[in-house]
Amino acid sequence: MTLTATPKSIQPELVNAAEDGALVTDSHIIATGIGNEHKHVIRLIRDNLTDFEDFGRVSFENAPFETAGGTQNRTVAVLNREQAMLLMTYMRNTEIVRNFKKNLIRAFVEMEKQLSTPALSGKQLMAAALLEAQSMMQELETTVQAQATQLEVAAPKVTYHDTYVAESDQLSFRTVASTLEMGEKALRSLLIEKGWIYKETSSRRSQKTGEIVPQYRYSEYADKKPYFIRRQNHDAPRFRGEVDHTLKITPAGAAAIKRAVSKWLRAAQAELEVGDKNAA
Secondary structure, three states: OOOOOOHHHHHOOOOEEEEOOEEEHHHHHHHHHHOOOOOHHHHHHHHHHHHHHHHHOOOOEEEEEEEEEEEEEEEEEEEEEEHHHHHHHHOOOOOHHHHHHHHHHHHHHHHHHHHHHOOOOOHHHHHHHHHHHHHHHHHHHHHHHHHHHHHHOOOOOOOOOHHHHOOOOOOOOOHHHHHHHOOOHHHHHHHHHHOOEEEEEEEEOOOOOOOOEEEEEEEEEEHHHHHHEEEEEEEOOOOOOOOOEEEEEHHHHHHHHHHHHHHHHHHHHHHHHHHHHHHH
16 A cells, blocks of 8 residues: 655645555554654554454555665554554553544544545535544543543552652653653653753764764753753763763652653543533
């Protein structure tokens, strides 16, 4: 199944039209949207391929992409609407994942509206799209409510601060993300979105290959300094002429992040409830 170009107004970065007219997205688009590594997403699809192919054949294609070393190819799984929604149900229901679900639904609905047969009137098209969107949003709301209940039931009787031995402990993002049952990249992306940390990008020449390679560094905003520690890496290549650092989380930061994630989850649930009422 080969993807074809679509008008810019139909959000081609999320949904495209295949040659046979089917609306599709792919595993790399979804991985990028939820801040996860593509290899993990496509492995999830392959491991559950029988489930996905209940909704049609999954096509695996080579998609070119540009790197510092030139054009390369990656294998992507092309998914129809039902397969994409099934994949999203396999994801941990973080705020980033929930927001991407809503954007993906809107993209499918918008694409369908623009490509629908003109035999239907504008009001009929709008009504059909609204009904479908309401159905999907109801499914998402049910998932969010279940996740919120799970967090409340499974909440520990002690705070993160009580879990760790000393104030001098330096916790990795992976460790904190694991306790929240979410991916490390998802946690970083969430904290960036909420204004807790920021990501800087630079580049350097690799001593091994001689090629220009990207560099990334995470730092905390001033009002969040008690929650993070910058561990300097004197042996690492310099970042923009400075000693590079790795950002770690303090025990107080881990506790604050846990509280914030719970609050954000409740706010997202409330937002969905308001959206559902307004749609009604």
